[in-house]
Amino acid sequence: MARHGAPGWRTLVMAMSMGLCGVTGQVMAGAPAGDGAPVCWSAPDDVRLAVMGVTGQGALLLAGGAVARLAWLDTPEPWLPARKAALEQLLGGAGAPPSEIRARNGGAHDRWGGFGVVADVAVARGDAKEPCVNVQAWLLGQGLARLRPESANEPAPAGLQAWRKAEAAARAARLALWADPAYAPLPADLPQAILRREGRFVIVEGAVTSINERPGLTWLNFGSRWSEDMTVSAPARIWRMVKRSGLTVARLQGRVVRVRGIVESRGGPMIELASPAELEIAETGSRP
Template sequence: MLTSIVPGMACEGLRMVQAGQVTEIVDGDTVMLDSGLVVRLIGTQAPKLPLGREGFEAWPLAEESKAALSALALGKTARLGYGGEEKDRYGRALAHLFVDREEGEVWAQYQMVANGLARVYSFPDNRNCLDQLFSGETQARAQRLGIWADPYYSVQAADRPDALLARVGDYELVEGRVLLAEKSGPRVYLNFGRFWKEDFTAVIEAPALRLFERDGLDPLALEGALVRIRGWVDERDGPRIEVTHPEQIEVMARP
């Protein structure tokens, strides 16, 4: 359940609209409004429920996450804040959710992340307010709140490729030191081991490199840095994560 309302964080610079009342909680990162609009809480990923998918097992704490969002938002009047792409292919609104409570207006995404009931989950076309969400996630993880007390959500070690191969198809946080950063053709590879066909690698394709350049960032400068990378693990010459925008890489210590 939601342990507390965490004060002090705001999400600004959004296009704000009145949304009506929250009438249904689908899961820990999706709600429905009285208008029938389904809202995906952009910037976060809560533990997943089956939601009718045959053979899909609920992730640990999925019901607790849904219950927490229900306690926070169900029946409350809300506003939506848009900071990028506004609809997904399913017609859901991609928005930040702000609910009216006795404490004042509360930013739902931050509350879920800061209480350890969701992770930061970003997209290249929706990057607003991620610094605040990362701050909330860092505090929750340090306090082992919610999902951060469950081994299922543990940060994975980049130097354990066999363990990462067991996580192919999962969204993971992977931490380690970049052994080699190199550009090959249109992409950059961040290699975390000496055997690039076996060890963990982060791959940055050309569209993502343009975002790095636009932000004044050089991924080649990450060689030797201790980083945490988040994304979906796949397998191609060992385990890897494709980095589509800079916020997927947290620099923990520079070389």
């Protein structure tokens, strides 16, 4: 997948959004200031897309039938209807005229053929439009999605920290999906509870007790029994990216971290990092 702003991204969007010209004129770069377009669409490297509706998976259905997946988000299946309804309301209500979003490259195609976007929308309030609302941040803040980083091949978006804060606020307030204990972060010191989620996307929190750096693979341990306790593995390329982000061995040792990913069984539960964004220092900061 081409990076944000690259010609390949624009070509892909234009090819997959055939028919858009009948709604908004064309797939185009952000409108320059002064042409009457909301400031929401003033970024030169983005594209404007017309949204015709919301799919059952909570993705955006574009003019011409293309599907734009909202990148960096995960919504458990029981909450997909609520996400769909909330998005429809944000975009003006079900059956409303097409809405325009400002979109930028957010990730590779998914198995349903949708391409990943980071999306902003200007929300109508009466006869006026308010400043841009980032759709990802809005869903996270409503408790209708969890942050789920794309692969390390996709650069972290500029809004990553804002997304983390939005998710944290919704989690603390137990909004929507966070009111269900099934989706609460799992304590790292309960390995059997984590193992019961094998093959599923989870969030785990706990103190890093030791770190074992090796040339090809680094291990973050959450207990002294490595064959039974929770561990996180990071391939060499990912570990280099983790350290470049500021999460060095010295900073991680003894700290309470939050990790998200797919649970594997390797004696004890293990999550292999696919992106450096899957690991962060938790708000609680350090081990009691």
